[in-house]
Amino acid sequence: MTNKLWFQVGVGIILTLVIIRLFIEVQGIFEPLFIIAGTIFVPLLLGGVLFYLTRPVLHFLMKRKFPKWAAVLTVLLSIVLVFYLFYIMIGPIVTGQINALVDNAPEIIQSVEESSQYVFDQRERLPDSIEEQLTGMTSQIGDRLGDIGGWIVSFIGSFVSGVITLVLVPFFLVYLLVDHKKFVPFISGFFSGERKRWVRKTLQDIDDTLQAYIQGQLFVSFLVGLMLLIGYLIIGLDYALLLALIGMATNVIPFLGPYIAVIPAILIALVQDPIMAVYVAIIMLIAQQIESNFITPNVMGKSLDVHPLTVITLILAAGNIAGLWGIILAIPVYAVIKTIAKNVYARRNEIRNTATRDIE
Secondary structure (H helix, E strand, O other): OOOOHHHHHHHHHHHHHHHHHHHHHOHHHHHHHHHHHHHHHHHHHHHHHHHHHHHHHHHHHHHOOOOHHHHHHHHHHHHHHHHHHHHHHOHHHHHHHHHHHHHOHHHHHHHHHHHHHHHHHHHHHOOHHHHHHHHHHHHHHHHHHHOHHHHHHHHHHHHHHHHHHHHHHHHHHHHHHHHHHHHHHHHHOOOOHHHHHHHHHHHHHHHHHHHHHHHHHHHHHHHHHHHHHHHHHHHOOOOHHHHHHHHHHHOOOOOOHHHHHHHHHHHHHHHHOHHHHHHHHHHHHHHHHHHHHHHHHHHHOOOOOOOHHHHHHHHHHHHHHHHHHHHHHHHHHHHHHHHHHHHHHHHHHHHHHHHHHHHO
C-alpha cells in the first residue's frame, strides 16, 4: 500500500498540514524573519522582473564577446536610458494630465454624485430589499468621498516608501545578472545521479515558465495599453494617455485587470459626455477580445495554458489570502507548481517504466 500514489499523496498532504499548523503555533519566533522578508520582497520581485526582461540582452552581448562586467553595465545603462526617454517623452504629458485631473477632481466628484443621486432617487420604484442596499451604498460612497484627503496622504506615504524601496532594486538586479548561472549548479549539487539530472531539468523548466509568463504578460499589457490609447484618442476621451497607462498597468492582474481599468475611464467619459461611456466600454471590449483570442495565444503559446475557471478560482482564493499581491502572483505561482507537478509525474513514470523493463 505504501507504494500507491494515493497513499503517498495523502501522507504528503497530512505532513504539510501538520508542518503548517506547527509553524502557526511558533510563528512569533520567526517574526524577525517575516520583517526581513517583507522588506526585501518588493525590490526582489521587481529586480526579478527586470532580470527576465533584460537577460536576453545580456546573453546577446556575451555572445558578441563582451566581458560579463561590460555586458551587465551595458544592460544597466540601457535601462536608465529607457526610463529617461520615457520620462522626457511621456512624462510631461502624463504630468499635465494628472494636474488637469486633480484640478477637475471636485467637478468630476460632483458629477458622479449627481448621477448616483439620480439613480438612487428612483429607488422608490424598486423592491424594498434593493432600496435598502442602495441606501447603504449611498452612505458608503459619501464616506469614501469625504475621506479623499486621507487617501491622498496615504498615497503620498506609500509613494515615498516605494521610492525608498526602488533604491534596492538595482542591487538585486546586478546580483541576478552576475550570478544567475550559479543557482542551478548550487541546488543540484546536493543531489547525484538521476536525481541531480531531474532537479536540473525541473529548475530549467521553472525558469522557462517564469520567463514566458513575465515577458509575455508585460508585452501583452503593453499592446493592450497601446490599443486603448488609440481607441481613446479616436473618440477624443480626456486624459487618454493617463487612462491608457492605467489600463496597461492593471492588465498584469489576470481576469480582473480589464474591469479595474475601465472604471476610471467610464467615470471620466460620463463627465465628459454620457454617450462617451458607451464608446469606452466598446473599446475595452474590443481590446480584450483581441488580446484574449489573438495576442495572448500567440505570445505565450500553450506553456501557460490555464483554464479560465481555474484562473478565477485562483484569483479569488489568493485575493482573500494575500490581497493584491496574491492576485498578481497567483497565476505565476500556479504555473510553477504545475511545472513541478508535471516533472514529478514524468519522473515517476520513468522510474516505473525502468522497473518494468528490469522485471521483464
